[in-house]
Amino acid sequence: MIELALETRDLKVYYGNNMVIKGVNLKVPKNVVFALMGPSGCGKSTMLRAFNRLLELNSEARVEGEVRILGRNIYAPNVDPIEVRREVGMVFQYPNPFPHLTIYDNVAIGLKLNGLVRSKEELDKRVEWALKKAALWDEVKDRLDDYPSNLSGGQRQRLVIARALAMKPKILLMDEPTANIDPVGTKKIEELLFELKKKYTIILVTHSPAQAARVSDYVAFLYLGELIELGPTRKVFENPEHELTEQYVTGVLG
Amino acid sequence: MKRRQINLRHILMPFVVFVFALFVLMLAVYVYNSMPIFHREGLDIYLKNMWKAAEEPSKEHYGVLVAIWGSIYTSVIAILITLPLSLAYSVFVIDYAPKRVKEWLIILSDVMAGLPTIIYGIWGVFVLVPLLKKIVMQPLHNYLSFLPMCSYPPITGFSYLSAGVLLGIMVAPFASAIIREAYQMIPFTYREAIYSLGATRLEATKILLGYIKPAIYSGIILAFGRAIGETTAVSLVIGNTFNLSLALFAPGYTISSLIANQFGNAFIYEYMTSALFAAGLVLFAIGLVVNLAGIYLLRRWEANVRL
């Protein structure tokens, strides 16, 4: 049996009395790009935020069921969300490096807060390492003290990726990371995913079946809060079991 | 169509121009009436602490330095009190207060902002000053009188400190309103970002407050502007004495309390009215600069924050 990076057991999410994720069972193997796809409003971004307990920022949201990361249920009573978030990096739909922090500090912030490095040298090294991993180093190495406002959308998004990678997370969550990025930037980020999956498990939310087909190894199709189909990307796209899935991947279903 | 459009402008414009003219006229009145004392004292009117009223004009001498100092000193004390209160309030209201509590806290802060200043004044005189004298000034004076700030014996309690504390209470809702609105305007994605990095609530709040720093500055500046212009409550608790001092427990003057106390009788003397207009001119200038700076900072920040 392969060790799983992430597993959900009967995961349900409510906003108030409204159930938006309706009992989902997922298994995500290690070192893959796992795409969560579905039309807007299907609950994929919500589900992603259940994987690092970010839903807790919304006082209306309530989670039931289990999310196991490397075997441990992160909703068990003795688990602190801060520990979870340290091990699960996240990249957002809108490239959101902190505009009032320098490029350097944006990458360093998580390390500093969590006390993950012991010295300034180590911090410098880790920042450089993360920026290289995010394929941004060459573009920003001479202006680490600049603010991110001068970067392009794609560069900003790679900065956010570096920010997450700096903490050496076990899993990287990406919420439609190319939704607000131009095609050139998108291509770069997609290429980056191939590189990153050697070391990390990536869970990518996308509303574009084409992107899921391009970059993922496994894909889950989510519709109105329910998991419709799950499997190796190739199989799901070439030979979908469910009619809804077929409609979605062929573009009949918005 | 063209003609009709001009019509509305024609109806409204005179009133707008009138308001501008009134404001300019106000400035002109202050400048014009300050002239006699400028000719007589030169810059000394602002650089000296002197208040010699005399029936004989040749013996009159005025310098309002103490009032300028008092205005700035009390307003700075006010800001030091207001800042932690309004930051804590803003964070509490936006991040932690349940919805109903949140609404009430905002209403309460609006009530505080609108409450007639004379009511702060009467409370200041009969409640706050005796209280501060007993629990702050006397103990500090007893134990720390070697410090220049605590060296003055708190005889009456009417002092720079009392005025500063009362002002701090009064302007807190103004700073709060600006900081609270800015804090609320932070796009949710930045909140998610900082928490996704494993920050505690304290750490996240620090980062988010860093994000709205320009708005915090403008809140401070505008609160300072309010504090420096406040008259009634301050003149009741500051002690109204020409006493240029760093001592917190000593009585003093502010520009507005000086005008409030002296202007009524100033016409008896040749130059006193002019001296008070000169003091008012400083207040005018500070008010103008401070408010323009605060408004400018706030607008620029608001333009930047939109995603």
Add this chain to the structure above:
Amino acid sequence: MSGYNVRKLKEKLFLFLIGALTVLMFSPLFHIIYSVFNNGIHVILSRRITFITGRLSDGGIGPAIIGTFILVFLASLIGLPVAFLVGVYAYEYPESTLGKATKSLLQIMLEFPTILVGVFIMQMLVVPMGTYSALAGALSLAIIMMPYVAVYTHEAMRQIPFEYRDAAFSLGLTRVKAVFRVLVPMAKRGILTGVLIGIAKVAGETAPLLFTVGGSYQTYQIGITKPVGAIPLLIYTLIQSPAKEHHEMAWGASLILLLIFLGIFIPVRLSLREVKV
């Protein structure tokens, strides 16, 4: 993992601190309201209606109450039309240079030291007329009230959805008619709010009255060129008196003023979401 525990401890302290500071920020307000009621109610109860209707020598603040009403009425009469039209201008011509300048000027006047307005009016009106007057006080208050009402008018009209504006103009109305017959009535709630907030504000002002109204508490004056009293000014005078009895009256008058203020402010505030202060 001691670093982690320290962080959690700091977080707990922080949560406690912001709660405590928030309570601290509002404790003066509660104590003020408590003090004013506690100290004011005795005077009012012991003198009953005399307190409201009597002259100062009878132990009442009647002339001050009348004075405040006269001043607020006159100030509204002078200030409201100007404020309203300036607010409409700022809304209709937001991109013009004068429109932008108007918005800035309104903000500045909103924050402007009110004592400076009083001194200005004294120099321009009281000195030439040779007497303090209700008119001078009302002018001061009108200048102070103006920016509040103008800003509210501007805000209220900006809340009108753009489609209604288009609709009003597409009916072939002239700009004047579209604005005054269609848009202004749509914003009337917001404008009324501004008017009431402005009134609540100036009813409590003291500094601009110091050198303008004169303060008359022994007689009921009729006539706008005569000196009048005002509740806030009376309180200011009474506090500075050495007599204990005057202090009691000051508390009583404060209670009346507080009730007037809360009576206007609370209903207005509850009927809408945000207030510009």
